[in-house]
Amino acid sequence: MTNLAISKAVAPTHFYPPDPSSQVVCSIGGNIAENSGGAHCFKYGFTTNYVLGLEIVLTDGTVVTLERDAPGYDLLGTFVGSEGTLGVATRVTLRVIPKPEAVRTLVAFFNDTSSAGDAVSAIVGAGMVPGAIEMMDRLSIKAAEEATRVGYRLDAGAALLVELDGPEEECDARLGEVISLCERSDAIEVRTAESEAQRELIWKARKAAFAAMGRVAPAYYVQDGVIPRTRLSEVLRRIDELAEEYGLAVANVFHAGDGNLHPLVCYDAARDGEPERAEELAGLIIKTCVEAGGSITGEHGVGVDKKAYMPAMFSEPDLATFQRLRCAFDPHGLANPGKVMPTPRLCGEVPGPYREHPLERAGVAERF
Amino acid sequence: MAPQLRPESMEAAAAVMAGAAADGDPIRIVGGGTKLGWGATGDVPGVEVHTSGLERIVEHNEGDLTAVLEAGVPMEAAQRRFASAGQMLALDPPLGSDHAATVGGVLATGDCGPLQHRYGAPRDLVLGMTVALSDGTLARSGGKVIKNVAGYDLAKLFCGSFGTLGLILQVSVRLQPLPASTATALGATTDPNLLARAARTLATAPFELEALDLAWRAGRGGVLAQVGGTQARLRAERVATSMREEGLARVEVATDDAELWARQRAGQRSASGVIVRISGRPSEITRVLRATDACGGTLVGRAALGMSCIELEPDALGRLAEHLPRAASVVVLDAPLKVREAVEPWGSLPPAPLLQLMRNVKARFDPAHACNPGVFVGGI
Numbered sequence: 001m002t003n004l005a006i007s008k009a010v011a012p013t014h015f016y017p018p019d020p021s022s023q024v025v026c027s028i029g030g031n032i033a034e035n036s037g038g039a040h041c042f043k044y045g046f047t048t049n050y051v052l053g054l055e056i057v058l059t060d061g062t063v064v065t066l067e068r069d070a071p072g073y074d075l076l077g078t079f080v081g082s083e084g085t086l087g088v089a090t091r092v093t094l095r096v097i098p099k100p101e102a103v104r105t106l107v108a109f110f111n112d113t114s115s116a117g118d119a120v121s122a123i124v125g126a127g128m129v130p131g132a133i134e135m136m137d138r139l140s141i142k143a144a145e146e147a148t149r150v151g152y153r154l155d156a157g158a159a160l161l162v163e164l165d166g167p168e169e170e171c172d173a174r175l176g177e178v179i180s181l182c183e184r185s186d187a188i189e190v191r192t193a194e195s196e197a198q199r200e201l202i203w204k205a206r207k208a209a210f211a212a213m214g215r216v217a218p219a220y221y222v223q224d225g226v227i228p229r230t231r232l233s234e235v236l237r238r239i240d241e242l243a244e245e246y247g248l249a250v251a252n253v254f255h256a257g258d259g260n261l262h263p264l265v266c267y268d269a270a271r272d273g274e275p276e277r278a279e280e281l282a283g284l285i286i287k288t289c290v291e292a293g294g295s296i297t298g299e300h301g302v303g304v305d306k307k308a309y310m311p312a313m314f315s316e317p318d319l320a321t322f323q324r325l326r327c328a329f330d331p332h333g334l335a336n337p338g339k340v341m342p343t344p345r346l347c348g349e350v351p352g353p354y355r356e357h358p359l360e361r362a363g364v365a366e367r368f
Numbered sequence: 369m370a371p372q373l374r375p376e377s378m379e380a381a382a383a384v385m386a387g388a389a390a391d392g393d394p395i396r397i398v399g400g401g402t403k404l405g406w407g408a409t410g411d412v413p414g415v416e417v418h419t420s421g422l423e424r425i426v427e428h429n430e431g432d433l434t435a436v437l438e439a440g441v442p443m444e445a446a447q448r449r450f451a452s453a454g455q456m457l458a459l460d461p462p463l464g465s466d467h468a469a470t471v472g473g474v475l476a477t478g479d480c481g482p483l484q485h486r487y488g489a490p491r492d493l494v495l496g497m498t499v500a501l502s503d504g505t506l507a508r509s510g511g512k513v514i515k516n517v518a519g520y521d522l523a524k525l526f527c528g529s530f531g532t533l534g535l536i537l538q539v540s541v542r543l544q545p546l547p548a549s550t551a552t553a554l555g556a557t558t559d560p561n562l563l564a565r566a567a568r569t570l571a572t573a574p575f576e577l578e579a580l581d582l583a584w585r586a587g588r589g590g591v592l593a594q595v596g597g598t599q600a601r602l603r604a605e606r607v608a609t610s611m612r613e614e615g616l617a618r619v620e621v622a623t624d625d626a627e628l629w630a631r632q633r634a635g636q637r638s639a640s641g642v643i644v645r646i647s648g649r650p651s652e653i654t655r656v657l658r659a660t661d662a663c664g665g666t667l668v669g670r671a672a673l674g675m676s677c678i679e680l681e682p683d684a685l686g687r688l689a690e691h692l693p694r695a696a697s698v699v700v701l702d703a704p705l706k707v708r709e710a711v712e713p714w715g716s717l718p719p720a721p722l723l724q725l726m727r728n729v730k731a732r733f734d735p736a737h738a739c740n741p742g743v744f745v746g747g748i
Binding site for chain 1: 429430431432433434454478488491492499501505506507508509511512513514515516517518519520521522524525527528529533544545546547548572573574575576595597598599602603606647673674675697699714715718719721722723724725726728729731732733744745746
């Protein structure tokens with residue numbers, strides 16, 4: 001079942017918050033494997049926060065039912081996001097929540113991403129948790145605007161989409177505050193959607209950003225990294241430096257609330273060595289994220305592509321400890337082999353439970 | 369009495385764990401000591417490892433709404449620190465005598481309070497964790513950013529594991545802004561069906577409640593719904609209107625609501641009686657309310673989550689089971705030692721394949737079976 005079909009099935013009173021941008025085609029099983037997020041997770045959380053039950057099949061054919069509040073280990077929580085390496089999810093029970101009563105959407109344009117970042121800090125610092133805060137830089141604005149013609153300002157260095165949702169009174173009280181915080185962070189223009197049609201136009205550019213990159217580059221490499229949000233300016237500066245050094249354009253689309261960056265590294269496969277350079281640059285961007293205290297992936301997963309970067313985030317004992325979980329579920333390593341873990345490992349035999357030897361009990365011998 | 373060890377660094381803690389396990393000593397992990405009576409009585413400890421030497425608030429990243437805490441930090445101290453920046457860790461379990469409950473203990477037991485309604489359980493708020501295993505391994509998983517899917521989410525595995533996999537040393541958590549103000553709408557009734565219906569209406573309305581609790585005792589009770597934000601009073605009035613429409617009596621709005629919620633939390637613990645935690649479908653709450661009456665108990669519960677705590681006299685425990693919905697899981701938390709030794713506090717065993725999987729996990733993480741042996745589900 002697709003992600004979008006879930007929200008449709010429980011509409012109009014309820015919705016299923018995790019909404020990865022691939023929601024038209026991605027399946028809930030895939031969302032379970034990746035612990036998918038989306039544009040609304042700063043406020044509403046991730047797939048793992050909504051799964052109440054799972055039927056899984058282990059590699060030896062055993063069917064196990066995992067329930068969220070049942071006594072015992074939270075195997076449900078460890079299975080979600082395990083990228084298919086612990087078994088296959090075959091049936092999913094989800095929690096859905098009441099659809100927010102009101103939605104207020106605005107887009108603010110800034111001269112640069114650093115001012116837009118200041119606005120995000122001010123909004124969060126004022127105690128607000130918007131339903132979505134999305135940022136686009138100059139290049140992604142250009143691509144999206146060319147593709148959609150919705151009127152995003154081409155002279156802006158950053159666009160910040162803010163969506164407040166929740167009870168009517170709260171949204172109305174907070175909207176004015178968001179507008180003035182954007183203005184105080186030197187927004188060159190703030191546009192508030194006055195109708196559902198206007199809201200859709202504001203979102204249309206954001207949603208088109210990835211696909212629209214085809215207009216500025218023949219190919220691009222989508223990176224997925226996370227940083228502590230307060231490090232945004234310095235990380236973007238570093239990405240700019242790297243892009244210049246590699247002679248490649250990098251566009252940035254950013255879930256600004258939760259610090260999830262999606263740099264799009266543009267390249268031309270027809271040019272000799274450029275795909276490799278793009279990949280190398282994307283790798284350096286990820287390392288920059290980790291050095292800033294972040295993560296190599298926020299929602300796209302490790303898979304094969306990023307397993308080489310796992311040691312940048314985790315030490316050898318950390319990785320060996322991950323392997324213990326893998327071995328408990330799949331001792332022969334048959335589920336999605338070759339994913340997530342940087343080096344192939346075997347599961348050793350587990351020693352049986354410790355039992356006191358009669359000689360120990362008698363005080364005749366001791367264990368070393 | 370088992371010797372008490374109090375490591376003051378993560379490395380020292382790992383060495384202490386490895387040493388005890390190598391000596392064949394069952395390790396008892398102790399935080400604030402407020403929930404040591406939970407779970408099965410387990411093996412007699414050979415050594416107690418206390419986390420009171422690990423009580424640093426390592427980071428509080430205000431702008432990122434995150435913090436890194438050592439396991440022995442008292443919840444109250446952490447909350448005081450966050451509150452000074454207008455933030456909170458959205459976990460409000462009862463803190464026990466002397467408010468001694470620690471971050472590590474709350475996580476290890478998966479304990480929650482009314483805020484679970486909106487923000488979830490410890491496993492939903494923990495971003496990363498460093499643990500010591502019984503072979504001396506120090507291992508970190510997750511990170512300290514709010515979005516991260518690299519590697520297995522071992523923090524979730526350790527939350528609610530009752531210390532049976534290893535020792536939680538340090539955690540990174542997600543914080544939330546403290547609401548600018550709060551207000552609570554409450555209404556009463558003597559009709560369990562009416563209460564269940566009203567709770568359902570409130571749970572499915574777009575009120576964006578912080579908490580939605582039930583209270584019930586001796587054939588009467590009510591529902592409490594808290595809102596938080598800049599317009600709390602106005603919003604609570606609307607919730608109150610909905611309560612009146614549902615037929616609840618004595619409906620009112622309280623803006624000074626801290627005491628109301630402290631009482632709900634207090635109802636989750638008992639100094640001399642028994643606390644039973646029931647998890648089931650929210651739609652079966654009527655039966656749980658009737659079961660509470662049948663055994664002379666007092667209930668506090670999370671209406672939308674299907675979780676209730678019932679306090680009762682030890683001799684009423686047998687009667688309770690007869691009246692509960694069959695699918696509900698029933699766990700005994702607080703109970704006099706005599707009772708705990710006589711019953712299986714975790715209720716019926718999980719299905720065989722699930723229990724086997726749990727045993728596999730235990731065997732991989734703690735092959736020496738040294739960590740809190742015997743206190744968990746199925747004798748783990």
